[in-house]
Amino acid sequence: LQGCNACYAEYQLLKEGMRLVPSLQAKPSDDRPEAFWQSFAGDVERQIQDTNRKRLRLASLWETLEFFYLYRRPYVGSAAGGLALVVLLLLAFPFNSRVTDTRDESPGRGEDLPIRMVREDVGNYLRKSKVLLVGITNIRTDEGRQIDLSVERQAARQLVNQARNFDGQEMDERSRLLVGALEKILIELANMEERADIPDVEILRSGIRQENMLFKIRMAESTYNNSIVTARQLNKEIQQ
Structure with missing residues (x-):
C-alpha cells in the first residue's frame, strides 16, 4: 500500500464502507414469531x-x-x-364525448421539472468531480519532477463555476454539504500552479483521502442515478 497511491485510496474507501455498515445484532429470522415459520x-x-x-x-x-x-x-x-x-x-359514428386535456389535470407534474433538472445537474457534477479526483489520485509523482496540472486546473475551474449555479436551488442537506466540501478541494486545485511541485500534489491528495471524498461521491452518485429523470423524458411524459 505504501508504494501504490491508488491501492491506498481504494483501501480507505473499503475501510470507511465497513465502518459505516452496521453489524447484525440478531438473526433476521428472530424478527418473526415461531408460529409464522411453522405456517x-x-x-x-x-x-x-x-x-x-x-x-x-x-x-x-x-x-x-x-x-x-x-x-x-x-x-x-x-x-x-x-x-x-x-x-x-x-x-x-363516434360517440359525442368531450375530450379533455389530461395535462391540465396534473399541474404538479410540471412544477417538478426544475427539481428534476437540478438533480440531473448535480448527478453530472458529481460524476465529473469523481473522474477528476480519481485522476489526481492516480497521477505518478516521480521524484525531482514537476507535474503538469494545466488540464486538471481548467476542469476544476469549470466545476467550481457549475457548483455556484446550485446556490438557491432546492437540494437535500447531505448533497449540499458534499458539494461544499468538493468546492473547497476544487478551488484549491484550480489555484495551483500549472506545473506543481510534488509536495503540493501530495497535500491535495491527503485532503481527498482525509475527507473520504471518493467514497462519499460514489454513495451520493448512486442515489442520484437511481432517481434522475431527464428533462426530455419528463417533457415527453407530460405531453402524453
Missing part, C-alpha cells in the same frame, strides 16, 4: 398450487382457441367479420 411452508405450498391452477386455466383457454382455429375456421371467420363491422361502425 410458512404451508403458505408457500398453497401459493404454488394457486399458480398451477391459473396456468392450467390459461392452457385450457389457449387449447380452446387453438381448437376453434384449426377445426372451426368458419365460426372464427364469422366472429372476426362481425367484430370488424362493429369497429367500422364505431369509427364512422
Whole structure:
C-alpha cells in the first residue's frame, strides 16, 4: 500500500464502507414469531398450487382457441367479420364525448421539472468531480519532477463555476454539504500552479483521502442515478 497511491485510496474507501455498515445484532429470522415459520411452508405450498391452477386455466383457454382455429375456421371467420363491422361502425359514428386535456389535470407534474433538472445537474457534477479526483489520485509523482496540472486546473475551474449555479436551488442537506466540501478541494486545485511541485500534489491528495471524498461521491452518485429523470423524458411524459 505504501508504494501504490491508488491501492491506498481504494483501501480507505473499503475501510470507511465497513465502518459505516452496521453489524447484525440478531438473526433476521428472530424478527418473526415461531408460529409464522411453522405456517410458512404451508403458505408457500398453497401459493404454488394457486399458480398451477391459473396456468392450467390459461392452457385450457389457449387449447380452446387453438381448437376453434384449426377445426372451426368458419365460426372464427364469422366472429372476426362481425367484430370488424362493429369497429367500422364505431369509427364512422363516434360517440359525442368531450375530450379533455389530461395535462391540465396534473399541474404538479410540471412544477417538478426544475427539481428534476437540478438533480440531473448535480448527478453530472458529481460524476465529473469523481473522474477528476480519481485522476489526481492516480497521477505518478516521480521524484525531482514537476507535474503538469494545466488540464486538471481548467476542469476544476469549470466545476467550481457549475457548483455556484446550485446556490438557491432546492437540494437535500447531505448533497449540499458534499458539494461544499468538493468546492473547497476544487478551488484549491484550480489555484495551483500549472506545473506543481510534488509536495503540493501530495497535500491535495491527503485532503481527498482525509475527507473520504471518493467514497462519499460514489454513495451520493448512486442515489442520484437511481432517481434522475431527464428533462426530455419528463417533457415527453407530460405531453402524453
